[in-house]
Amino acid sequence: MIDIEKQIAATEREVRGDGETVSVVLRRTYDAAIEDVWNAFTDPDRLRRWFMPVSGEFRVGGRFQVEGNAGGDILRCEPPKLLRVTYGHETSLVEGRLTEAGEATALELDHTVPIAMAGSVAGAMYVGPGWDGAVMGLSRYLSGIETDDPAAVANSPEVIEFSSHSILVWEIAVRAAGIATEDEIVAAVAAAKSQFTPRES
Helix, strand or coil: CCCCHHHHHCCCEEEECCCCCCEEEEEEEEECHHHHHHHHCCCCCCCCCCCEEEEECCCCCCCCCCCCCCEEEEEEECCCCCCEEECCCCCCCEEEEEEEEEEEEEEEEEEEHHHHHHCCCCHHHHCHHHHHHHHHHHHHCCCCCCCCCHHHHCHHHHHHHHHHHHHHHEEEHHHCCCCCHHHHHHHHHHHHHHCCCCCCC
């Protein structure tokens, strides 16, 4: 059973835009040692238990492929603190930064793409809810909940409801950035609902 309100509240979200790029930033703290979080983040055998099956090598110059999704190149890999990769396209950059927070670990996840790819700053809605599901999945995995089929979990009624709440908070984050038009926001919300909550759309 997912405590949706607790899971939504556990992540801090931010949308940034500079006229050329748009970024979604998620921050979350895990009750686990930094080495454990790093390992869960980069070990293919562990990734498939909370994210998706991933093949490849997590080293600088290596490549990876998420089953049924995007792949990319490893640009930086500095255990246990920094992983920077391309994701689906050479201009789509994902960076995970880990820092120790006492006995816990803080994650800052940043996904940046050119504004032309996102369409507008509101294009943050196209990826934000997906990353929300990922950071929640990592939290559940680190607390002892794992699955043999993350894709089935992602399509479960519970996670679809979680995604519905996630879309609402990402809409707030987009509005807080103050650089997307109302028409852009409305269109992005509709696209996010179609992508992440198809049963409700």
